[in-house]
Amino acid sequence: MGQYLPIFAMLILAVVFAVVSRVISQLFAPRRPSVSKASPYECGIVPSKAPPERFPVKFFLVAMIFIVFDIEIIFLFPYSVVFRELGGFGIGAIVIFSAAVFESFVYLISNGALDWGPIKHLKQSDIVSPARTATTTIRRVGLEGRAAGKAA
């Protein structure tokens, strides 16, 4: 039991600090609610119509992808604590498990789920390439274009 004492102490300290700072700032702060404070911040413009509720599906797609990989990490945590005792068998199991998840990751990347917007189709062309640096993309046109005399 004794070995868990520091963890409990830290837990209590964290809780106390959170509660105290929350309560004090709540109590000490001057409270002057007003209509404009309640209205959403639109860069200084008083919003005329309510913000829409419909959100495109792409945002939920990213959330789904996150959950898939989050679960993978959760399974890795307990493994990492006892991986010495499990030895070869443990490594084999984890490799199979992560290969399965990694396969879905590869599918996602190839499908372009994470490439949003115009960059998707530009990737193949040489517009977006490491070879193109600030000095190679410009060309210096000399003075041959200069008109002979002084134009009006």
Place this chain on the structure above:
Amino acid sequence: MSSETRATGGFLESGLEGLQHNFFTGTLEELVKWARAHSVMPATFGLACCAIEMMAAGGPHYDMARYGMEVFRASPRQADLMIVAGRVSQKMAPVLRQIYDQMMEPKWVISMGVCASSGGMFNNYAIVQGVDQIVPVDVYVPGCPPSPETLMHAFLALHQQIRDGHLTRRPGEGAGIVLEQLGANGSVPVTLSRS
């Protein structure tokens, strides 16, 4: 918080301002004022040429970070100082007022440059002649544009003002009860206090 809008009610309703000034709350008040003075976060409200000098004050050479102010918060929710840096046009006035209203108390305003303070050299139809017609201003900074050193002198003046201000209620200020008194043109809020 100047006396004009004294908070009413006790500790629970209006926090520190509801308390009477005595030995304990006095030291607490000093601590709060010290904390506020040294971590003022300006809202980016750069309008015109003064905004460039304000950014220069934030740059490495003049380094506003010495006074704990280099974090420019974009949204008024997280800012407590609005530096009106530049000339305020008639079209911008309601926007400025909306940003000011959306800032949380305690909040201060620095009117940077002569155009913000008094319309400057543009005494015409397009410019609000002095931003204090729209928002209450704490520190006026002269100069067109004020050099970063002048702006930093304004910061120090603001910090001094914060430290000299009153938070808890002083004995002479009464209970801060606000009544509606029927004045000449409609009812006028009056605070019952001696000061």
Place this chain on the structure above:
Amino acid sequence: MADDDAVSGEADTLLEIASETMYDMLLVHSSGQLVLHVERTSYVALLATLHADGYHMIVDLCGVDYLEHFDRVLPDGVVAERFEVVVNLINHRERARLRLRIQIPESDASLPTAFNLYAGTEAMEREAYDMFGIGFEGHPDLTRILMPEDWVGHPLRKDYDLGRIPVQFKGAPANRS
């Protein structure tokens, strides 16, 4: 409309001094620059000719209110009106600039838009409308651009009060609340 002789101004200045023409419009040399005085009716046609001749960019379009300066120097044959729209064009190949001055009467202050040929004039025409009240027929979005939407009057007109607040000296009764 204009025959395409594209006679450049310099060539025939030496010959007939009286009144040169370029694209059949009255040409004037104003401090070393070519200025064409254009009729309102033939404005769009001239723009089409100029566009074909290489003047493919309208650099600037602005209004001028000549309320207090009707007696300005104008070549004969041009009726002085209250408003004037000044259009600056540039020809990158021949490195030449050309300025068009179009007289706009106060009674019907309007001009056909140049947006269809030069898409860059959209904002400039909105500014001329906002500041002078000169309407542009066929403009896709003729609204105010610089002043607030509910602003009354056109500020750059000469009869528009500057709105100057008298400077308050110490002790002077300040009219601020």
Place this chain on the structure above:
Amino acid sequence: MTTTHDAPINVAQTAEGSQELSSRDVIAAGERLRELGAVLRISESDALEAELKAVPEDETMIINMGPQHPSTHGVLRLMLELQGETVIRCKPIIGYLHTGMERTGEDLTYLQGPTNVTRMDYAAPLFTELAFSLTVEKLLDIEVPERAIWIRMLMTEMNRISSHLLFMATNGMDLGAVSMMLYGWREREEALRFLQEVTGLRMNHNYIRPGGVAADLPDGWRDGVLRLLDILPDRLAQYDTLLNQQPIWRERLQGVGSITAGECLALGVTGPILRSTGYDWDLRRDMPYMAFDQVDFDVVVGSYGDCFDRYAVRLAEIHESLKIVRQCLEKMPKGDYRIQDKKVTPPPRARINESMEALIHHFKIFTEGFKVPEGEAYVAIESPRGELGCYIASDGSSKPYRMHVRAPSFVNLQTLPHLMHGSLVADAVAIISSVDPILGEVDR
């Protein structure tokens, strides 16, 4: 302690009615096509295809990238119609910094004019002063002495360097490279130090006046210039290593907001944006003014016309300006820094005590101002953002009858709807920063 009194009643609401972006089913078909990027007369079939591809109304959201926004370089307000993260339509709404400078210009004499116009483009104030002074000198038909021409060129090129350094700083910060802001400002302070040594002010110098410059170069100005010429090149090399090899920097800029030369010419765009499309047009070289024909430098031109090209063009233009500054240093002639014409230039202060005419001239020039013959003129120079022109119509009095400044940013802003069509919101920030508008000169 702020006195928070309630909002004054006359503060109108912030809505701007018909100037704002209206929802797509309200506006007419032609207007909708125009705002969907079909502004530059694409063929009917493409226009129809753009129309069909348009997304049903309720899936999109019109939001405000409003006047007070960290990345709109001042008080530019953009109304964006977003479908998820993709920008479908964009409408810039300007006027939030309208100062009525053209109207104020009509009440100031020609000597006071530069103080008013210098506050238009506050990142490069000397350029507007130069355009104003050149126009007045063309109206007066006077020739400025040789030394004044070269001083003006030296100072404006130094101002171009400080303006492009400001672009480097804000462009980096807008894209998240906040340390770029520190480096950009560090170099800009060096340039401002030299400008302050000569003109006495960091900004809004009022140094270039009709008839020459306000004061001669202080002695010891050569080491100021040489010092700058030594430290800047390797600092610019630091920018290269800091930014160019970063995949994030490349992905945020390459292929974003690209425009073709034809679209630029149709929209009247000039300056680094036009040059980034590969179209080499620079007023300093093609229609040389002052002494730019005796100075050799390169015009830098991009290849794809996207944000990365604009960044590269401006970075290279700093090197070109350094080249010009070095040549100005070597070829600086001796002589007067202001035209000796009594009617235009006030006499030196000491002369006033000695001679009566000097006193009269001084008095007349500073109270009533010198008279400019009747006429009108338009002179354009190459400012860091494009062609900056000043059109003055004078009625023979000592105040300009009409003073209009052709601001490059005002016209360049019209490319925003075109560049942003179909890009992400994050790209919108990169595009605004690459157009580099200065709202002081946009709203005048």
